[in-house]
Amino acid sequence: MRRFLQYLMLAALAVFLGAFLLLPIGTVIEEGCSPALIREVFRNPVYVEGLLNSLAIAGVTTFLVFCIALVLALLYDRYDFFGKSSCNLLMLLPMILPPFVGALGFQQVLGHYGILNSILVRCGFAPVDFLGGNGKFWAVCIMEALHLYPIFYLNLVTALGNIDPALEESAANLGAGRLRRFFRIKLPLLRSGILAGGSIVLIWSFTELGTPLMFQYNRTTSVQILNGLMELESNPVPYTLVLVMLVFSALLYLLARLSLGRHEIASTKGATASSAQRLTGFFRLLPLLAFLAVTAVAVLPHTALILNAFSTNYYGTILPEGFTLDHFRDALGSNLVLPSVGNSLRYSALATVIAATAGILCGLASVRWKLKGATLTDLLAMLPLAVPGVVVAFGFLGMSVKYPWAARCFNPVENPLWLLAIAYAVRRIPYVVRSVTAGLEQTPEELENAGRNFGASPFRVLRRITLPLIAANVLVGGLFAFSFSMLEVSDSLILAQKSEFYPITRALYELAHVLGSGPATASAFGVWTMLFLGATIIAAGILVGKKIGSIFRF
Amino acid sequence: MAKIEISGISKAYTKDVPVLKDLDLTIQSGEMFFLLGPSGCGKSTLLRILAGLVKPDAGIIRFDGEDVTEVPPEKRRAAMVFQNYALWPHLNLFENVAFGLRCLGVKGGELINKVMEALELVRLQDFAKRRPASLSGGQQQRVALARALAVDPPLLLLDEPLSNLDARLRDAMRVEIRRICRLRKLTALYVTHDRQEALSLADRAAVMDNGVIRQMGTPEMLYDFPADRFCAEFLGDVNLIPGRVEQRNLISALGNFNLSHPCRNGNAVGAIRPERLRILPENAPDVPCSFGATITDRTYLGESCLWRCRTALAEVEVRESAGPARKIGDRIRLSFDPEFLLVFPE
Numbered sequence: 027m028r029r030f031l032q033y034l035m036l037a038a039l040a041v042f043l044g045a046f047l048l049l050p051i052g053t054v055i056e057e058g059c060s061p062a063l064i065r066e067v068f069r070n071p072v073y074v075e076g077l078l079n080s081l082a083i084a085g086v087t088t089f090l091v092f093c094i095a096l097v098l099a100l101l102y103d104r105y106d107f108f109g110k111s112s113c114n115l116l117m118l119l120p121m122i123l124p125p126f127v128g129a130l131g132f133q134q135v136l137g138h139y140g141i142l143n144s145i146l147v148r149c150g151f152a153p154v155d156f157l158g159g160n161g162k163f164w165a166v167c168i169m170e171a172l173h174l175y176p177i178f179y180l181n182l183v184t185a186l187g188n189i190d191p192a193l194e195e196s197a198a199n200l201g202a203g204r205l206r207r208f209f210r211i212k213l214p215l216l217r218s219g220i221l222a223g224g225s226i227v228l229i230w231s232f233t234e235l236g237t238p239l240m241f242q243y244n245r246t247t248s249v250q251i252l253n254g255l256m257e258l259e260s261n262p263v264p265y266t267l268v269l270v271m272l273v274f275s276a277l278l279y280l281l282a283r284l285s286l287g288r289h290e291i292a293s294t295k296g297a298t299a300s301s302a303q304r305l306t307g308f309f310r311l312l313p314l315l316a317f318l319a320v321t322a323v324a325v326l327p328h329t330a331l332i333l334n335a336f337s338t339n340y341y342g343t344i345l346p347e348g349f350t351l352d353h354f355r356d357a358l359g360s361n362l363v364l365p366s367v368g369n370s371l372r373y374s375a376l377a378t379v380i381a382a383t384a385g386i387l388c389g390l391a392s393v394r395w396k397l398k399g400a401t402l403t404d405l406l407a408m409l410p411l412a413v414p415g416v417v418v419a420f421g422f423l424g425m426s427v428k429y430p431w432a433a434r435c436f437n438p439v440e441n442p443l444w445l446l447a448i449a450y451a452v453r454r455i456p457y458v459v460r461s462v463t464a465g466l467e468q469t470p471e472e473l474e475n476a477g478r479n480f481g482a483s484p485f486r487v488l489r490r491i492t493l494p495l496i497a498a499n500v501l502v503g504g505l506f507a508f509s510f511s512m513l514e515v516s517d518s519l520i521l522a523q524k525s526e527f528y529p530i531t532r533a534l535y536e537l538a539h540v541l542g543s544g545p546a547t548a549s550a551f552g553v554w555t556m557l558f559l560g561a562t563i564i565a566a567g568i569l570v571g572k573k574i575g576s577i578f579r580f
Numbered sequence: 581m582a583k584i585e586i587s588g589i590s591k592a593y594t595k596d597v598p599v600l601k602d603l604d605l606t607i608q609s610g611e612m613f614f615l616l617g618p619s620g621c622g623k624s625t626l627l628r629i630l631a632g633l634v635k636p637d638a639g640i641i642r643f644d645g646e647d648v649t650e651v652p653p654e655k656r657r658a659a660m661v662f663q664n665y666a667l668w669p670h671l672n673l674f675e676n677v678a679f680g681l682r683c684l685g686v687k688g689g690e691l692i693n694k695v696m697e698a699l700e701l702v703r704l705q706d707f708a709k710r711r712p713a714s715l716s717g718g719q720q721q722r723v724a725l726a727r728a729l730a731v732d733p734p735l736l737l738l739d740e741p742l743s744n745l746d747a748r749l750r751d752a753m754r755v756e757i758r759r760i761c762r763l764r765k766l767t768a769l770y771v772t773h774d775r776q777e778a779l780s781l782a783d784r785a786a787v788m789d790n791g792v793i794r795q796m797g798t799p800e801m802l803y804d805f806p807a808d809r810f811c812a813e814f815l816g817d818v819n820l821i822p823g824r825v826e827q828r829n830l831i832s833a834l835g836n837f838n839l840s841h842p843c844r845n846g847n848a849v850g851a852i853r854p855e856r857l858r859i860l861p862e863n864a865p866d867v868p869c870s871f872g873a874t875i876t877d878r879t880y881l882g883e884s885c886l887w888r889c890r891t892a893l894a895e896v897e898v899r900e901s902a903g904p905a906r907k908i909g910d911r912i913r914l915s916f917d918p919e920f921l922l923v924f925p926e
Contacts, residue, residue: 479658494670
């Protein structure tokens with residue numbers, strides 16, 4: 027009977043994931059999988075250019091992210107230095123702003139009348155059009171890299187922490203020099219971390235919608251999909267574009283996997299004492315300075331955004347001409363802002379409850395109950411990490427057109443509460459699943475057996491022992507699910523179609539395009555969201571310390 | 581107190597690799613029974629089957645005559661002391677001990693009294709508000725014991741509870757466990773691979789190997805009269821003398837030895853424990869059951885001395901309390917009482 031109930035719950039989870047993850051993807055594939063449309067996509071130079079640009083963005087961004095993250099992760103792992111304990115929290119700072127909001131700040135820095143050009147003019151040079159020509163491409167890549175390097179870094183730090191120092195020591199003992207040890211021992215052992223972090227960054231940057239949109243770099247597949255939304259009923263090409271994006275995402279992942287391998291190396295277990303080398307004197311400060319320098323560049327858009335939000339006039343000057351709180355007042359007074367905060371809170375809270383329930387169920391089924399099919403469900407729950415947000419959002423839209431039941435439940439023109447909550451939840455389940463799974467794996471099963479042995483029913487064991495013991499993990503997964511939902515872009519731009527139902531990101535996007543004080547008001551609104559996401563991520567960081575990287579793993 | 585009957589229990593975690601094979605065992609009410617065997621012999625699995633944490637593939641378990649094979653663990657009242665203690669880290673000592681009592685519906689003053697009584701029994705009453713992580717290994721082990729005893733279980737299951745402790749603490753805890761079990765007249769099943777623990781605490785014990793019970797009996801019987809070579813070797817050090825039995829004689833390269841017990845003719849191996857051998861001078865008058873040897877090594881053990889000696893057959897070990905001074909290279913004779921010569925057909 028008990029086993030039957032467990033299977034029933036697993037089946038409910040599988041049905042949920044089937045209906046709200048596989049079905050949307052299936053809908054996109056079915057609608058877009060027409061040879062004529064696929065030929066049309068690959069013959070039309072505009073679409074091909076969009077695809078090539080997206081691939082180029084993914085490649086360049088991942089390369090930039092890898093370079094930044096590897097250096098910092100190695101510094102963190104290899105040395106004991108001043109301020110080391112605060113470095114991981116420092117790493118989380120760039121994540122407190124969705125890159126598309128950061129783009130507002132970035133424009134303030136690199137725009138024709140932005141900070142950098144003001145400095146050049148002040149120094150007697152001619153202004154440079156940083157964002158003209160290829161500048162937009164590089165701006166998108168740098169903006170995304172500055173947002174995503176913490177994910178790669180956290181994965182690398184986790185992977186480095188799992189390597190037994192004795193492995194490198196034994197290589198040194200046999201005469202291997204520093205470089206040989208790095209390339210022959212450390213780098214091969216890091217492959218799983220590189221794959222885990224790299225594939226998230228690769229797919230994220232390939233499918234990113236908000237950043238190119240804000241920089242008006244419109245020749246990318248994701249922006250072309252959004253632009254095609256209006257004429258979807260007469261022109262089904264966006265479905266095919268989504269399909270092409272899905273296939274290329276899968277290919278990119280496979281490519282990464284083939285080149286890096288997936289096998290875990292058994293001897294990485296059992297790491298004991300840290301082998302970090304203690305730095306002395308001035309050298310104690312150097313690694314921290316490197317961390318601070320990278321973070322300073324990464325938070326430059328945030329800083330510019332904050333300055334913009336407080337400035338009376340910030341146009342062609344290095345610093346604002348004067349300071350005001352008017353934009354914050356305007357932001358709160360805008361008929362888009364307050365309702366959008368309320369909407370986002372509702373959508374995200376519901377999404378968090380759904381994601382947490384599904385995540386806990388998935389973790390229990392695979393780690394504790396060890397049900398047949400649980401591994402498959404676990405893989406399914408992790409799929410959203412590899413599937414672009416645009417694909418799922420578009421799939422939901424397709425479902426509401428195709429299936430009458432979906433149209434009744436999820437009409438985006440009507441109240442999209444459930445549609446957005448489920449769409450947000452499905453994409454955030456992986457964070458809860460990984461966090462809960464890690465918690466369960468770190469909690470000895472014997473503690474629950476002891477509970478049963480002393481007379482507690484399975485439900486009582488769950489309530490009194492299991493859940494309290496993994497509470498921090500559930501909380502962290504939930505915090506991520508909540509804060510990422512609050513600032514979700516793809517679903518919000520595609521699925522929220524009426525202004526009264528706009529979530530924060532959609533409202534921000536609309537505000538940023540209002541002529542006059544629009545960008546400044548959007549900046550003020552962006553500062554609010556930044557404070558909010560900052561508080562949640564720092565709370566999560568404090569709760570789980572450096573293990574936070576495990577949340578961003580496949 | 582409960583009488584435990586185990587009949588025909590079998591278990592295999594993976595097909596074709598049985599962990600327990602058609603096992604029968606009866607533990608009398610109030611008895612302290614030990615399951616002794618090497619790692620992987622199935623003893624912990626049997627314990628977990630009794631606790632209800634593992635389901636047997638076949639067989640029946642009865643507590644006081646009542647079939648409990650299908651009863652879920654929370655209904656069995658077979659309190660277990662886990663090998664790694666399994667103390668809940670998020671609950672303090674009081675709450676850890678109170679957990680089982682709350683499940684039984686005990687509340688208020690009675691709950692407090694019972695918890696404190698259990699903590700007093702293991703002499704940890706002053707630590708009630710502390711979390712398990714702040715205790716030493718020995719203290720945690722005592723909490724695990726108190727938690728099990730608090731529910732006044734008819735059956736106490738102990739899964740290698742002393743394996744993580746240092747030697748001194750282990751000795752102290754052995755005395756403690758025996759004191760408590762006798763005080764409460766508990767039926768206890770104790771799993772260990774430590775023969776000293778089993779021999780010093782058990783009323784009766786069973787030696788397990790490869791999923792079956794090889795021998796069952798009192799500690800003295802198991803040690804002095806092991807049923808086979810495995811039991812003899814598992815329960816203590818032993819010198820082996822391969823040979824052949826003919827007409828109640830063990831014929832070996834060391835000589836012919838009269839047997840005090842009947843044994844069927846054929847190839848056999850004689851076994852004698854190191855402390856049963858006596859060292860005599862080389863020129864001692866010819867005594868039955870003796871053979872010549874040369875001392876090759878000496879290990880000082882404090883209360884005794886272990887001599888390694890080369891014989892015509894192989895090296896043998898002799899344990900004797902501090903005696904006359906000897907040195908490596910001395911020629912000696914070794915003799916033994918035929919009653920202590922064990923013979924196992926090959």
